[in-house]
Amino acid sequence: MRSLQQALIRMSLEDVLKLIDESKKFLEPYRIYGQMIMDGIAQLESLEKLVKEEKIPEAYALSCSMCEQITQYRSFVPQLADNMERVREILKSSC
Numbered sequence: 001m002r003s004l005q006q007a008l009i010r011m012s013l014e015d016v017l018k019l020i021d022e023s024k025k026f027l028e029p030y031r032i033y034g035q036m037i038m039d040g041i042a043q044l045e046s047l048e049k050l051v052k053e054e055k056i057p058e059a060y061a062l063s064c065s066m067c068e069q070i071t072q073y074r075s076f077v078p079q080l081a082d083n084m085e086r087v088r089e090i091l092k093s094s095c
Helices: 002-033 035-052 056-073 078-094
Strands: none
Touching: 002 035, 002 078, 035 056, 056 078
16 A cells, blocks of 8 residues: 555656646746746756655645745746646645
8 A cells, every 4th residue: 555655646746747847848938038037947946856856845835935926927827827736736745
C-alpha cells in the first residue's frame, strides 16, 4: 500500500513539473516586459527545484504565495492562474 501511495505522489509531482514547465513557457516570450515577469519565471524555477528535491511542504508554501500574487492578474493570465491553482492543490494533497 505504501509503495502505491508513493507511486501516486510521484505521478502527481510529474504533473506539477509539467504545469510548471507549461507556465514558464507561457511567460518566456514576455520577459522583455519587465522585472515582474522575470521574477515570476524565477519563482517558477525555484518551485520546480523544490519539487524535484521533493521538498513538498516548502513547495506548497511557495505555490500558495504565488497563487496570492497572481490573483490580481487572473483576468490577464487565466491559464497561468489555473495552472498555479492546480499545482497548489496537487502539492497540498502530497503533503
